[in-house]
Amino acid sequence: xxxxxxxILIGVASLLVGLIALRHPDRLGxxxxxxxxxxxxILISLPFGLLIAAFVSRLLPAEIVSALLGRDSGLLGVxxxxxLGGFIPGGPxxxxxxxxxMFQMDAGRAQMIALLTSWSVFAxxxxxxxxxxxxxxxxxxxxxxxxxxxxxxxxxxxxxxx
Amino acid sequence: xxxxxxxxxxxxxxxxxxxRMFATFFSVAVFAGAFCxxxxxxxxxxNSIGDAWSELIALAVELVLGxxxxxxxxxxxxxxxxxxxxxxxxxxxxxxxATALGMVTPGGPYASFPLVLSLSKAGADTGALIAxxxxxxxxxxxxxxxxxxxxxxxxxxxxxxxxxxPLPFVAGFLAREIAARYRASGEQSHAG
Numbered sequence: 001x002x003x004x005x006x007x008i009l010i011g012v013a014s015l016l017v018g019l020i021a022l023r024h025p026d027r028l029g030x031x032x033x034x035x036x037x038x039x040x041x042i043l044i045s046l047p048f049g050l051l052i053a054a055f056v057s058r059l060l061p062a063e064i065v066s067a068l069l070g071r072d073s074g075l076l077g078v079x080x081x082x083x084l085g086g087f088i089p090g091g092p093x094x095x096x097x098x099x100x101x102m103f104q105m106d107a108g109r110a111q112m113i114a115l116l117t118s119w120s121v122f123a124x125x126x127x128x129x130x131x132x133x134x135x136x137x138x139x140x141x142x143x144x145x146x147x148x149x150x151x152x153x154x155x156x157x158x159x160x161x162x
Numbered sequence: 163x164x165x166x167x168x169x170x171x172x173x174x175x176x177x178x179x180x181x182r183m184f185a186t187f188f189s190v191a192v193f194a195g196a197f198c199x200x201x202x203x204x205x206x207x208x209n210s211i212g213d214a215w216s217e218l219i220a221l222a223v224e225l226v227l228g229x230x231x232x233x234x235x236x237x238x239x240x241x242x243x244x245x246x247x248x249x250x251x252x253x254x255x256x257x258x259x260a261t262a263l264g265m266v267t268p269g270g271p272y273a274s275f276p277l278v279l280s281l282s283k284a285g286a287d288t289g290a291l292i293a294x295x296x297x298x299x300x301x302x303x304x305x306x307x308x309x310x311x312x313x314x315x316x317x318x319x320x321x322x323x324x325x326x327x328p329l330p331f332v333a334g335f336l337a338r339e340i341a342a343r344y345r346a347s348g349e350q351s352h353a354g
Contacts, residue, residue: 005224005268005269006223006224006227009224009227009228009231009269009273010227012227012231013227013230013231013234016230016231016234016235016238017230017234019234019238020234020237020238023238024237024238027237030237031230031233031234031237034229034233034236034280035226035229035230035233038229038232038233038276038279039225039226039229040180041180041183042225042229042272044180044183044184044187045183045187046218046221046225047214047218048187048188048190048191049187050213050214050217050218050221051191051194051195051210051211051214052187052190052191052194053214054209054210054211054213054214054217055191055194055195055197055198055207055210056194057210058198058202058206058209058210059194059197059198059201059202091270092305092308092309096309096310096313096314097313099313099314100313100314103314103318109318109321112314112318112322113321113322113325116322117300117322117326117329120299120300121296121299121300121329121333123299126271128187128190129271130271130272130275131271131275133183134275134276134278134279135275135278135279135282138344139282139288139291142288142292142337142340142341142344143288143292143295143333143337145336145337145340146292146332146333146334146336146337146340147292147296147333149332149336150296150300150329150332150333153328153329153332154300154322154325154326154329157325157328158321158322158325161321161324161325
C-alpha cells in the first residue's frame with residue numbers, strides 16, 4: 001500500500017513537523033488544531049465526492065462526446081469541449097483514459113486541449129470536495145470567473161503552433 | 163459578546179455549515195446514484211461504490227499527510243515573506259513565483275488546496291493563489307511526465323503543456339482585477 005509517492009510525503013511531513021518541534025515547539029498545538037479542522041471539512045465532502053465521480057464516470061457517454069469533438073467540429077467543438085471538460089470526474093486515472101479513448105476516436109487537437117484544460121481548471125468534483133469547504137464561496141466565484149476564458153485561450157494558442 | 167460566547171457561536175455555525183455540506187453532498191450522491199441505476203443498472207452502482215471505497219482508503223493516508231505538510235508550511239514560512247512574494251502588491255513577479263510553485267507542486271488536491279489555504283492565511287492574495295492553482299492544475303510537471311506523455315504521446319503532451327504556460331498569468335491577472343472590483347463595490351456599499 002505504501003508506494004514511493006506516499007513514502008516521499010511521509011518524509012516531507014516528518015521533516016517539516018520536526019522543524020516545527022525544534023524551532024517553534026509552542027506552535028505544535030496550532031498545527032494539530034489546523035489539521036483537525038481541515039480534516040473535518042474534507043472528510044464530509046471526500047467520500048461523497050469520490051462516489052459522485054464514480055457514478056458520473058459510468059454515465060459519461062464517451063461515444064457521443066467524441067463525435068461532438070471531431071477534427072472538423074471547429075469552434076463549436078472547442079466550445080462543447082470547454083463546457084464539458086469540467087464535468088469529467090475523478091483524478092488523472094479517470095480523465096486520461098477518457099481523453100485517450102477520445103483521441104482514438106479522432107477528436108481534434110484543439111478540441112482535446114480545450115477539454116483537458118477545462119477538466120484541469122474547472123474540475124467540478126474537485127471544487128465541491130476540496131475548494132469550497134476550504135476556501136469558501138467567494139474565492140471559488142472569483143477563480144471561476146478568472147479561469148473562464150482559459151480553455152478557449154489554450155485551444156487558440158494550440159492552433160498557432162502548426 | 164464575551165469571547166466564550168463568540169467561540170460557542172463560531173463552533174455552532176461551523177457545525178451548521180458541516181450539516182449543510184453533508185446534506186448537499188448526500189443528495190447529489192443519491193441523485194447521481196439513481197441516474198446511474200436507471201441508465202446503467204444495479205451492477206454499475208455496485209461497481210461505483212466499490213471504486214469510491216477503495217479510492218477513499220487509498221486517499222485517507224495521503225490526505226492526512228497533505229494536511230500536515232500544508233499546515234506546517236503555513237507555520238514555518240514567515241508571514242512577511244509570503245506577503246512580499248505573493249501578496250497583492252507582488253505584481254507580475256508574484257504571479258511568476260506562484261506559477262512556478264504550482265508547476266512543481268506534486269500530489270493531488272488533498273495537498274494543494276490545504277497549501278493554498280495556508281498561504282492565504284500567511285498573506286498571499288487571491289491573484290497569486292489562483293495563479294498557483296491554475297499552474298498546479300493545468301501545467302503540472304509531474305502529471306505531464308507520469309500521465310500525459312505516456313498516454314497521449316510526446317507531441318500532443320508537449321503542445322498542451324506549452325500552450326498552458328501563459329494560463330496562470332492570465333487567470334491571476336484577471337482574478338486581481340475581479341477581486342479589486344469586489345472590494346471597491348464592498349467599500350461603496352459600506353459608505354452608502
